[in-house]
Amino acid sequence: MSAGISAHGVTVHYGETLALDDVTVDVPAGQVCGLLGMNGSGKSTLFKALMGLVRPDHGTIRLLGRSPRQARREGLIAYVPQSEAVDWTFPVTVADVVMMGRYGHLGLTRRPRAADRAAVAAALERVGLTDLAGNPIGALSGGQRKRAFVARGIAQDARLLFLDEPFAGVDKRSEATIAELLRALRGEGRTIMISTHDLASVPALCDEAVLIQQRVIAHGPLDEVLAPETLARTFGAEVAAARPGDEAGGVR
Ligand SMILES: Nc1ncnc2c1ncn2[C@@H]1O[C@H](COP(=O)(O)OP(=O)(O)OP(=O)(O)O)[C@@H](O)[C@H]1O
Numbered sequence: 544m545s546a547g548i549s550a551h552g553v554t555v556h557y558g559e560t561l562a563l564d565d566v567t568v569d570v571p572a573g574q575v576c577g578l579l580g581m582n583g584s585g586k587s588t589l590f591k592a593l594m595g596l597v598r599p600d601h602g603t604i605r606l607l608g609r610s611p612r613q614a615r616r617e618g619l620i621a622y623v624p625q626s627e628a629v630d631w632t633f634p635v636t637v638a639d640v641v642m643m644g645r646y647g648h649l650g651l652t653r654r655p656r657a658a659d660r661a662a663v664a665a666a667l668e669r670v671g672l673t674d675l676a677g678n679p680i681g682a683l684s685g686g687q688r689k690r691a692f693v694a695r696g697i698a699q700d701a702r703l704l705f706l707d708e709p710f711a712g713v714d715k716r717s718e719a720t721i722a723e724l725l726r727a728l729r730g731e732g733r734t735i736m737i738s739t740h741d742l743a744s745v746p747a748l749c750d751e752a753v754l755i756q757q758r759v760i761a762h763g764p765l766d767e768v769l770a771p772e773t774l775a776r777t778f779g780a781e782v783a784a785a786r787p788g789d790e791a792g793g794v795r
Pocket of ligand 1: 557
């Protein structure tokens with residue numbers, strides 16, 4: 544299988560704080576990988592490093608064989624940020640957000656053409672937000688906002704999708720819709736990495752998982768990574784006892 548995400552020996556500091564310590568993760572193209580860890584374990588930092596937004600002190604990163612910068616320039620990466628990282632008062636409509644996915648496709652005039660508008664309409668349709676296209680993004684529910692950002696990635700035709708806590712603040716129905724959408728996107732050969740502290744959402748969605756706590760604690764098939772002894776080693780016996788699939792299965 545060809546490499547989708549390949550990070551080798553990645554170490555990141557913020558000043559004195561060690562956020563990632565010698566992290567090596569290889570995800571084959573076309574897989575959904577769950578990135579699991581407690582708050583502050585380095586999940587967002589790994590995404591930022593993969594996108595070339597923070598520069599590792601050491602290590603190398605290749606995305607579909609390219610550097611993060613090149614992958615970004617080619618429009619291969621879509622990022623669905625944590626809700627807290629977005630200014631929801633910014634006056635843009637849902638359709639505007641999705642059109643941002645087309646920026647890399649716009650011609651010299653930088654004006655959307657019929658093909659761009661069609662791609663936006665198709666992406667909105669796919670995530671079930673056609674009726675809300677003209678609404679301000681800030682007026683949407685948590686789940687609808689997430690779907691709008693996934694639509695931006697679809698309009699972009701990104702080959703790699705990074706989703707930071709996609710189920711936080713999302714109702715169960717939207718969670719199911721997003722999960723179904725991600726499975727369909729995986730079926731199209733896209734590589735997906737999803738960070739979550741919510742172990743319950745992992746089995747239905749991910750082919751494999753990485754447990755991080757600055758370092759990689761475990762990486763592999765779900766039955767290995769989610770084994771009670773691995774979870775207990777990482778998060779303590781209490782979390783391991785709340786098995787994935789339980790409502791209480793979380794690692795906050
Ligand atoms: N810009 C920054 N400046 C200084 N320290 C930071 C910065 N961003 C993150 N950190 C620190 O780096 C470590 C890893 O943070 P990171 O946000 O990557 O973790 P996380 O697993 O995504 O956590 P969360 O689930 O809370 O978002 C934490 O100790 C955090 O306090």
